[in-house]
Amino acid sequence: MNQVPPYEYYTQKRWENWLGRARESGFQIKESEEEAGKESAVFVNMVDDVILACLKVSARFEKGMLSKEVALKILGEIRDIVLADVEPISEDIDLMIDSVQTSLMGALVAFECYVMGDYEEEANINELIIAAVNAEASDNLELALDYTAQCGAIVLKGESLPEEIMADLPYGIVAEWLDGIDSISAAMVGSDSYKEFEEDDDEDSI
16 A cells, blocks of 8 residues: 655755745845845745645644644754754845744744643733834844734634734834734735645645
């Protein structure tokens, strides 16, 4: 009997394909907004692709198809792929990839926090965001990341990020981490296809 190979949620090859597309985009920050928007789409899609892979993991975990240990192991493997150092391409593209990785850091800690259950479902998301921003202002990035992770776990439970607070966020690393959480929220609203797939499905082509 042929064994079905284990489903691959995300692969090194997939990430390298995205880096190739980023390289080919020739993205430059100083171009007109319309042209920059067209070229920057690759970076948005990079983030979304990783988040959809993580959503597939959390959906399987929710259904009891993956244990906590296995789900965390898969998320750790995804983290190792997408947060690894990237060879320099160009100043502008490097800045964008750095931003992508920072956003993904926020998203990944949220998924890990959700699977671990290290959050209070009744916690006030506004207060968590304010606490994260205050922790960043005090140079306590570890605490800021912890608050961000809890925000993301609550979003994974179905809460929304408050638009008013998000609009007024001071620029900084917490704002970039929360961009990753915002991308989770958008992906969950955009489609629930991540909940409906066979374990031996072919990897989606990109």
